[in-house]
Amino acid sequence: MASHYTATRGRLDRRWKLLLVVGFLGLAGGVRTALDAPAAGYELSLYRATPLLFWGGVAVAFLAALVVGLSSDSGRGRLTAAVLGGSAGIAVVALPVVRGYHFYGQGDALTHLGFARSLVGGTLQPQDLLYPGVHLFSVALNAVTGLALTRSLLLTVVVFFGLFFLFVPLCVREMTDAPGALVVGLFAALLLLPINAVGTHVVAHPSSEAILFAPFLLFIALVGVRLPTRGRLRPSRLGLAFAVVAPTMLFVHSQETLSLLVLFGAILGVQIVFRLFSSTHPIAQHRPLLFETLFLGALWTAWAGGRPRVTSRLEAAYDFVVGGSATSAGGTVAGRSASLTDIGASLGGLFLKLFLAAAVFSAVAGIVMLGSPLGRFDDVFPDHNALNKYLTAAFVPLAAITAVVFVGDFGDHYFRFVGFLMLPVTLVGAAALASGVPALRSRLTTTGRRRLLAVLFALLLPLAVFSLHPSPWIFQDNPQVTDSEMTGYEVAIEHQVPDATFAGPRGGGDRFADAIYGPESSTALAFPGEAIPFTAWTNLTGAYDDGTYVPLRPPDQPRELSLYRGFRYGSDGFRALQTTPGIHRVQSTGGFELYYIGDE
Known part of the structure; x- marks a missing residue:
């Protein structure tokens, strides 16, 4: 019996390895095809102009990674599948670079290119910018590699997406001990819920890059709370790593850093409450996130707190909360909806393309967030669902801020806050899908849940891929320059x-x-x-x-x-x-x- 089981598992392992090889070969062939077909001029649609073989290779890679990642019982097999899926995601994000675009991004992206050029030319100093992080990274890449600044800025954007694809799965793995957590976390990251093509984008846009960078700091925090306490204000070794990485987040964008600070403050608040009223709960035994919260708060205050651009927006928000009235974001949405209707676009169809995945994950995350305070999922997740409780508590003030920005006179920044709000939604939703909420556990076997996840991601991923870059598919033109x-x-x-x-x-x-x-x-x-x-x-x-x-x-x-x-x-x-x-x-x-x- 044992020998039969071993032989069967060996055959399955060989099949998974063969499928992974096919996936890597398909991806390599697709990228090679795209490299051999550089853009000869302006292309209204990046998707249509890219050779079909590229999309075929990417599809093969995604399917191989999905099947092996959710089916293999080997940790090495799942890890290799995650690497394959992440590589395919990077290939899609980096398509403007692969296709040889001179530059990618209009509007704000061109202005940020100008800031980078000013830094290189010495006419602008980093401290003169509120968020010089993306520009400095591209300038350093330009100096090290000798690439044109336009190209190094495009590669900088790709690096931030790579960090997102790396640390979202790692965060999900911390939140649940389910065997497939890493793979589910990766495919949740590949859906790129924070990038909504309205307020956050796949171009040089520091607000977007900061949201993509946030899981790096969040991962350090989630791991750090489980480390032994060395005193309330004494950082752990990971705390020191946090102190090194945190300034990068601030320099990339101060607004998203403030949102992350709110998230950390909410986590610290939960820890304080449990220490006072439920000392036996695992949360009460976690290391307080005091050092990280205070350090990030002091850093933000020292760098951005006194800048006129920041204080004016904070004052505007305060004035609105205490009695102001405006409907800027609602008016923007209504105006764009009317224009789309006039050219024959289906608003329902556009919503499905841009927000179906976000709606699905919001529903899943919402179930967990509503049940977490009542203890309904304490037996599903480690530490009595501690990390989900943290993100649930953080979601409340973040959602409140997003609501204020929506009804207040703050331009299109509402969609940036929605982008950040999708970060805890992504993590909680992925952790729930990886673990299997009780409703699924009672109705489906492990194999059935895996198949359901495979079908879900197979349906949602194409929508995410083809809505990532601006194109006629979502009624936007290609921002190629x-x-x-x-x-x-x-x-x-x-x-x-x-x-x-x-x-x-x-x-x-x-x-x-x-x-x-x-x-x-x-x-x-x-x-x-x-x-x-x-x-x-x-x-x-x-x-x-x-x-x-x-x-x-x-x-x-x-x-x-x-x-x-x-x-x-x-x-x-x-x-x-x-x-x-x-x-x-x-x-x-x-x-x-x-x-x-x-x-x-």
Whole structure:
């Protein structure tokens, strides 16, 4: 009997190894295919422009990792499956780098590129920036590797995603002793619930990178609470590691650091309550998170507490709480919904693409969070469900802050707070799925639960992958920036007529001035850029005086005519640029065209 079992297990192990080999070969072949097909110009959709073999290789890698990770009884097999799945995730995130994009990201990303260039040029010092972490890392990568700064900034973003894929599974493994915790945690991380494509993005965006970095510090904290106490304010060895890593989080972004500080403060509060009222509970025996909370709080106060940008936002939040009224985020959502409806988009379909995975995990995490204070899951998770209790307590103030930001006048920052809120949701949801809540344990065998998890991730992962990068799939254009586009703006700005204005569809090029000359440069600060009003698009000579430049970027026509179906800027306006007397094409640089309104 024993020999039969050993032989059967040996055959299964060989099958898992073979499947893993196929997965790694598929991924390597897919990446090789993408490397051999660099972008020749602007691509409206990164997904469609990437060779189909790349997506086939990634799909094979994900499926192999999922099957082996959830089926193998070997710890080494599950670990190898996690490495394969994480590598496939990195390949998808790094696709702009693999495809040879000059730069990836418009809006804030171009401004951050300008800050990095200013640091390299010595016209800006790190202490002058509220959050110089992403910029400094890219500058260091540029200095060490010799890569162009545009490329090193893209690689910096990939590094932060890699840290997220590493430490989310490690956090989940701390929260549950289930054998498949690492794999379930990885696939939960691959869903990238904090990246919602509205307020958090897969580009150089320090707020997004800070959320991705937060699990690193959270992992140190979750491991550290179980270490022997050495005094309330004396840090453990992991506490010293926390002190080394914490400044990185602060320098990446202060707002997300403050959210993490709230999370740690809530955990400390739970520990204090249990020490006072339930001294026999495992939480009462945990090392207090006092050093980490005080250290991070002091660090945040010393670096960011007195900065005008920070104090003004805190004052605005306070004023709203004590009696203000505004509906900025609600208005933003309503406005975008109306625009999407006007171009024939299905709001329900878009919600499913962007938020189905978040809704599923929120439901699972919500069940655990509601039951944790009542002790309903104390027999499922280690230490009487201590770590889930911590994150449940932290979720409450974080959700309250998110609600205040939603109804208050704080622009689109609401979706950034939602992004951070998805971090505890991801961890609690993954831990629950890995352990199997009692409802599942009573109805399904271990094999049945594994199959259910495999089906769940197989359904949710494609939605996450194809909603990660902006594309027509989610009614956004590819934020690719071509070399010719950057060169075109540089030439145009260098040779502009004095006192001229730059007016273009959805913007005149302010961000490119930031990227080329630095946001604090006199050129960028004085750059006369503006968006052409929708009503003036077909009558530019009537709306603008002589001395106005109209830049047309490579994305403009495909975005407006193909993606948005001429909703704001129709084909008549693009034709009028070439046929209207008094409008002259004065520059053409590989897809970038510059028109001038004037008699001369």
